[in-house]
Amino acid sequence: MRIVTLSLALLLALQSSARAADDALVQRGAYLAKLGDCVACHSAPRGKPFAGGLSMATPLGRIYTTNITPDPGTGIGRYTEEDFARALREGVARDGHNLYPAMPYPSYAKVNDDDVKALYAFFMKGVAPVQQVNRESDIPWPLNMRWPLKLWNMVFLDKGVYQDKATKDVAWNRGAYLVQGLGHCGSCHTSRGFAFQEKALDESGVAYLTGAALDGWFASNLTGEHNVGLGRWSEVDLVAFLKTGANSHASAFGSMTGVINNSTQAMTDIDIAAMTTYLKSLPAVGSAGALRYSYDGQATRALLTRPASDAGARIYAEYCMHCHGADGRGFAPMLAPLAGNPNVMERDASSLINVTLNGASDLVIDGIPSPYPMPEYAPVLNDRQIADVLTFVRAGWNNRSPAVSADEVAKLRKSTQAIQ
Template sequence: MKKMLKGLGAALCVALPFIAQAPADAATPAATGSADQTLVQRGAYLAQLGDCAACHTAPKGKPFAGGLPMNTPMGRIYVTNITPDARTGIGGYTEADFARALREGVAKDGHNLYPAMPYPSYAKVDDDDVKALYAFFMHGVAPVQQANRESDIKWPLNMRWPLMFWNMAFLEKGAYRDKPGKDVAWNRGAYLVQGLGHCGSCHTPRGVAFQESALDESGSAFLSGALLDGWFASNLTGEHNAGLGRWSDEDLRTFLKTGANRHASAFGAMTSVINNSTQAMSDQDVAAVSTYLKSLPPVGGTGAAAYTYDPQATKVSLDRPANDAGARVYTAYCMHCHGVDGHGFAPMLAPLAGNPNVLAKDASSLINVTLNGTGDLVIDGVPSPFPMPGFAAVLDDQQIAEVLSFVRAGWNNGAPAVGAAEVAKLRQSTQAGR
């Protein structure tokens, strides 16, 4: 039974079509009348906060026209067209249709959406912001006639009717309501993190039916870190080692605007979030998000003592690399960027000493980024000069395990070693189809 539920949960997380294809004779309700450009512009900003482009725009594709392929254990799927084209997009949606899809996960034709479209978070978006988003997608996005591609997910995992029961169990309806006793900045930050930002979709652990274990700070697991698609989405609570406990408010604001600070650099899916979403946030909203996240108590750490930097043992290993296989790999491939002292050259080149991603109990992100590198951070149109390269073709599983074990032990990091079998497993899953 548990195995079946996990299989269903995996199916539920698949990002199948956000919106049903409109019939050929569909009207375009939003096309009549002149658009309020102020509302459209506000909607454009909100769409950036929601990072809509990251999922609904394929590489070299037209904005929001879909087509982005996603590999899942059940097969490949393609993200859908959400431009206002009447035939292949959402041009036939009224504002009420749009709101229902966004906040309740039900498409215009009545079929249930899969909750990889993060409607459990978008349920908290208020009416004014829904109106602005609708105005943007109908009047600020160019219609693109591009048919949605069917997935190859087989029956019975492609059935939608079980989602009605999933929603009954796990969907909390109702827009966010300000918490009494909290100031304006805290409530604004909570609204953005829990709602449009849908941070919990990646950073909160999932239950057996693939539901988020908590949707706000009232649940102890909220934003405590989670494994997703070969990456471990970081702990965003005040935990001292693997979380944000050692980050100042300025550190966090810098990371949201640029993707790097003195502690860490973005990689994996977070690169896209920085590129398409958080760097565009207003200073006021960035400050609000930081205020909220910095208020979260520590949860989900490794249980280790609070990190303190100690370079001595690592320096000895690097002085005599022939005595340590991991140190030999580090000296040959890593040291010129990350340094003998492990401090790197932040924020350009990430530190490894005390980096929360290095100290995390789950080493998936370190393995993944070592194998496959990461995409460019592009801030104000300028790509980062030193993206992390991938070493899948250069280092074998044992070498990667050795160097990451060295890094996780080095500079007093004190994190568990990495095994070659862990590397082999991620190599197989992430290199498939490349």
């Protein structure tokens, strides 16, 4: 009898230990899914988490993200771990069809086996199944055929997990692994070539993280470039931005708001520091001009002259000055500065036009929404007025950036309102 009792106790202990190990693996997978910001792309507005349906623009037409809940009929409930790994790292679904490279599998190819296992555990056991059929793309035939993607993968997919560089320390390698892999920062911040391929997948390529136009926004330069990159940001500045979405240089908007809300604010201090170490090591690429930015108060003096000296200045004084200040320095981190802001100085004005037209969604840090989100001015100001005020801002305080035309504003107004 004692032997039976001991055997039962041992069995229960083993089962408890196995459950604890499974729970730990699921929890680790949940954290890794946050690192990858999976929920942002695989959840539609007002939709259920990971059920897909988010519209994404591509050069060929709109596609819609897929259901990655463990529902066996419409999601990935029947995927084996091998199926999951293949989809994640090679862009091939369980039934053999190729995924569009809007899914950042060229980045996820670098994710190691242990992390893939944890992610699989999370999506199978930590996500609620949702029965929601995937929506077909709007890409017309024959451009919607998938077989050419096999050729695309042969040319552009670099298989193989991330390998530590012996010449770099632990923090740098961890940061590189996160930025290049699960963080897939290059998917937005690296320009793409004729076949929609990222022009570089790591720091060995000159185009890597130098900024790129994407779906009505311009994802900013993340290299050490002084004017439009991170050259003037300290490591403390970058940590603050990744944790809260704002610092003394800029505030997050557009799709970066979702990255802050769903991903980077949840990262451990060690991982945030590692990403910062890696990003701050990148050399300056994509110079916005030979002159390094330094503040000049001439625009402030013009604003304080009554009446203001030009149409853009008058609009700024009426609609912008109470938040961003007569001196353009804002009230960081609550209200973004415009003087010396990398997004203001960027040659491509898409982000500046877009956020002025459509505003910014709330940054939600530790469950608390930001008190002063950027409002939308599309219903208030016409194309000429927005062009004038942005031209004033881009020229003011020594920003020295090109003027914005009413045609640029009209084009972005039309394209972004079609999405909404």
